[in-house]
Amino acid sequence: MSFGWNGSAKGWQRFESVSLILAGLSTPLVLSVHTIVSFDFATSVIPGWHTTIFPPYFVAGAVFSGFAMVQTLLIIMRKSMRLEQYITLNHIDVMNKIILVTGSIVGSAYITEFFIAWYSAVPFEQYAFVNRAFGPYWWAYWTMMTCNVITPQLFWSRKLRRSLTASFIISIFVNIGMWFERFVIIVTSLHRDYLPSSWLMYSPTWVEIGMYIGSLGLFFTLFFLFAKFLPVIAVAEVKSIYKTSSEEEIAKTAAKEGINLQEAHAHTNGAH
Amino acid sequence: MTKKYILGLFRDEEPLLHAVHELRKEGNTIHEVYTPFPVHGLDDALGYKRSRLPRAAFLFGCLGGTLGLSMQAWMLGVDWPMNIGGKPALAWVDFVPVTFELTVLITALGMVATYLVASEFIPGNEPKMPDPRITSDVFCIAIPAEGASATVSARMRQLGAEVQEKEVEL
Numbered sequence: 001m002s003f004g005w006n007g008s009a010k011g012w013q014r015f016e017s018v019s020l021i022l023a024g025l026s027t028p029l030v031l032s033v034h035t036i037v038s039f040d041f042a043t044s045v046i047p048g049w050h051t052t053i054f055p056p057y058f059v060a061g062a063v064f065s066g067f068a069m070v071q072t073l074l075i076i077m078r079k080s081m082r083l084e085q086y087i088t089l090n091h092i093d094v095m096n097k098i099i100l101v102t103g104s105i106v107g108s109a110y111i112t113e114f115f116i117a118w119y120s121a122v123p124f125e126q127y128a129f130v131n132r133a134f135g136p137y138w139w140a141y142w143t144m145m146t147c148n149v150i151t152p153q154l155f156w157s158r159k160l161r162r163s164l165t166a167s168f169i170i171s172i173f174v175n176i177g178m179w180f181e182r183f184v185i186i187v188t189s190l191h192r193d194y195l196p197s198s199w200l201m202y203s204p205t206w207v208e209i210g211m212y213i214g215s216l217g218l219f220f221t222l223f224f225l226f227a228k229f230l231p232v233i234a235v236a237e238v239k240s241i242y243k244t245s246s247e248e249e250i251a252k253t254a255a256k257e258g259i260n261l262q263e264a265h266a267h268t269n270g271a272h
Numbered sequence: 273m274t275k276k277y278i279l280g281l282f283r284d285e286e287p288l289l290h291a292v293h294e295l296r297k298e299g300n301t302i303h304e305v306y307t308p309f310p311v312h313g314l315d316d317a318l319g320y321k322r323s324r325l326p327r328a329a330f331l332f333g334c335l336g337g338t339l340g341l342s343m344q345a346w347m348l349g350v351d352w353p354m355n356i357g358g359k360p361a362l363a364w365v366d367f368v369p370v371t372f373e374l375t376v377l378i379t380a381l382g383m384v385a386t387y388l389v390a391s392e393f394i395p396g397n398e399p400k401m402p403d404p405r406i407t408s409d410v411f412c413i414a415i416p417a418e419g420a421s422a423t424v425s426a427r428m429r430q431l432g433a434e435v436q437e438k439e440v441e442l
Contacts, residue, residue: 003388004397007406009318011391012310017323018387025376036369236309239409 034059041185048128048189051116057109061178064102064152067095068174075168077227086233089162096161099174103152106181110149124194132188136201140180141188147177274441276417277303278425279402280433281410285311288411291431292317295413300424303442306402306412325390329383336378340371400442414442 005011038058041049071092078087117125132141151173160166192199226232243249282288285307292305292314305314344367348354353361387393402412415424417437425435 002397003393003395004391004399005393005407006399006401007306007308009305009307009311009314010320012307013315013320014323014325014387014391016310017325018383021326021329021383022380025380029376032369032372036373240309240311 030062031059034062046189046193047122047124048113048132048185050125051113053109053112053116057106057112060102060105060109061181064099064106064148064174065178067099067102068171068178071095071099071167071171072175073223075164075171077232081227081232083233086238089164092164092167093158093161096155096167096170099171100152100155103148103155103174107149110145128189128192131192132184135188135192137184137188137191140184144177144180144184147173148181151177274439276437276439277402277442278415278417278420278428279436279438280413280415280428280431281403281436282413282433283409283411285411287432288413289313289317291413291428291433294431295415295424295427298427300415300421301419303414303416306406306414308407308409308411311411325383325387328386329379332382332386333375333379335382336375337371339378340374341367343374344370402438402440402442 035055035058038054042051042054044050074087074095075092078084114129117129120126132138151170154166154170155161160170187202191202280291282291288305288307289311292302295302296317296319302318305318307314345362349362401407402414403410406412413428413433425437428435
C-alpha cells in the first residue's frame, strides 16, 4: 500500500509481466556473468588456470555454493521466524538434490582438469596439480576435495536430505569447501608458476583478514536489516496457492467430495 | 476526485471470477477488480489487453545493445585504438560480453522504471483502493454508480457478494 499499490487487476497484470521478464533475464545473466568471471582466469596463461573447463565449472560451482549458502541461512531463519509451514521439508529436500547434482558436476570438472593436464603432457600444467595435492598448501587442497566432492554425495540418502541437522552441517562444509576452492585456484597457481626463481609463499596480512571479516559483517548487516523491515515471504504468492497446497484445505476438499486424503493429495500435487 | 461506486465484496476467488463473467455477460461496466493476489483468468474475464511492458523491455534492450556496441566501437575504434597483438581494433566478437551485459542492465532498469511510472508508484502515494482489506483477504468488484443498471446490486448479492455503495477515489 506504500507507493500506491492498490491490488487492481491491471496492477497485478503489470506486476506479473515485470516479474516474468526479470526472471527470464536472470538465468542468462547468471550463466554469462559466471562465464565471464571464469574468463578472468581461463584467458590467462597461468598453469592451472588456462583450461576450457572453467566456464561450466564456475557456473556449476556458483549454483552449488549458492544453494549451500541458502540452506545455511534458511534452516536457521525458518526456525527463528516460524516459517516451517511455508518452507517445508520438501523444499529443503529438493534444494539438497540440486546441491548433489551441482556438486557432482564440480567433481567431474576436477576430474576433467586432471585428465587434461595429464593428456596435454605439458609439464607446467602437470606440476600445477602435483603441487596442489602435495605442495605446501596441500591442507587447503584436501579440505576442498573432502568438502566439495565427498560431502555432497551424502545427499543420495533420502534420510539425510530430509534431516535439518544433516542439511545444515553439510551446507556449512560446502561453504567451507567452496571458499577453499577459490583459495586453491588463486594461491597455488600464483605462488608457483613458470619460473622457479619467482616462487614465493603467500600469507594473508591483517588488512586482508580484516576485509574478509568486514565483508561477512556487511552481508549480515544487510541481511538482518532486510529480515527485520521487509517481508521475508511474498504473502500474496502463498495466498494464491493456499487452496491447492494447504493441508487444511486439502482435507476440507477431501471431506466435501468424499474422497480419501491420499487421493486428495495426489490430485492437488498433480495439479501443479 | 471522488465518485460513487457500487462495490461487491467477496471472500473467495471462484465466486469472484464467476461473478465477473456473469456481470460482463449481462452488459455491466466494471471499473476495476481488486484482489489480494493475482487471480488466473481475471484479465481475460475483464477483457484486458496484454500489458505493453514487454514491448518497452524490448525497446530498452535494443537501446542497451546499441549503447554497448557504440560505446566500445568509439572507445576502441576512434578514441584510443590499441595494438593488441596486431589484431584489428574493432574486434566485434570481443565486444559481445559488454554488449550483452549492457543490454540486460538497460532492459531491467528501464523496464522497472517504466513499470513504476506507469503504475504511478511514488513513495508516500495514497493507494486508490475501495477498501483496505483488499491487501488482506477481500476481493472487490467496483462498478461506477453513474450509468449502472438498477438491478446490479441485487444481482451481485445473488452472486455471493456483500454489496456496498461508497464515494471513493479510484
